[in-house]
Amino acid sequence: MIKVTLLVLLVLVTVSSTLGKYIPKTGKRIPQTLSRGWGDQLIWAQTYEEALYWSRSRNKPLMVIFHLEDCPHSQALKKAFSDDNEIQKMLDEDFIVLNLVYETTDKHLSPDGQYVPRIIFVDPSMTVRADINGRYSNRMYAYEPSDLKLLMTNMKKAKKLLKSEL
Amino acid sequence: MIKVTLLVLLVLVTVSSTLGKYIPKTGKRIPQTLSRGWGDQLIWAQTYEEALYWSRSRNKPLMVIFHLEDCPHSQALKKAFSDDNEIQKMLDEDFIVLNLVYETTDKHLSPDGQYVPRIIFVDPSMTVRADINGRYSNRMYAYEPSDLKLLMTNMKKAKKLLKSEL
DSSP: OHHHHHHHHHHHHHHHHHHTSOOOTTOOOOOOBSSTTSOTTSOBOSSHHHHHHHHHHHTOOEEEEEOOTTOHHHHHHHHHHHHOHHHHHHHHHHOEEEEESSOOSOGGGOTTOOOSSEEEEEOTTSOBOTTOOOSOTTSTTOOOGGGHHHHHHHHHHHHSOOOOOO | OHHHHHHHHHHHHHHHHHHTSOOOTTOOOOOOBTTTTSOTTSOBOSSHHHHHHHHHHHTOOEEEEEOOTTOHHHHHHHHHHHHOHHHHHHHHHHOEEEEESSOOSOGGGOTTOOOSSEEEEEOTTSOBOTTOOOSOTTSTTOOOGGGHHHHHHHHHHHHSOOOOOO
């Protein structure tokens, strides 16, 4: 008798916890993360305004990654990028990070056009570091998975902050 | 012998999968979600630009929630809001949703100031619906957990789209 009561209770608890939360008709979804797979352990800014504020207030350079979920070049770079512990560690400790799947209204973030993947550095003085670029002359801010060493070199460049006017 | 080899293999696999990913000095973090707890099953836009684009292209009204993680009023509203299945369902099916912890540069989103929590509706015609407000005259777009019925009524108002000029 006790067993039956317990079973009924268990069923009730299960049903109520299932009923408790909204589930879409198409089935339960995995919550989207701010990292979008570019480094689940990093603390990502959500918007460019937020990222600029963090960059200024913490005096750290900002890395902005433009990418698209359905772009194979973005996906390949993301895989290599998120697997590279040296890059992840330096980003975590010395950078503000932002990844965007949508262009901002700020044209300074697309010095040579709006393509993906594209990585732009911004100095805490709010200056876009157009001088820090990759190896492709037609898409200056694009990187491929094989370019991670160059990206690391560029991150070190970005860490040398521009002198701010005081 | 085979067992020992298997064990060694298992240990190696375990060690390499642990070594495989960057872990911050302060310990492993839970990845941030775009929902920030306002509805894990909803598909959230990341930025205002993205949200406006979705709203226009899908002809759905946009709900923008301004909140702060360390604001108890925001937290209380979030709890009630995310537990309300009727609201979650209507948002999922009929709205574009965006939650922000940082103000945008668009002043139309703060018709009577920048406070949290604050819920602003935007029509697909890109018109901020300043006419859809809550019950507090000093903070017209604030809601408390007890105001969810009013919020639902306001969502229905927002679903009646403004006539766009064609």
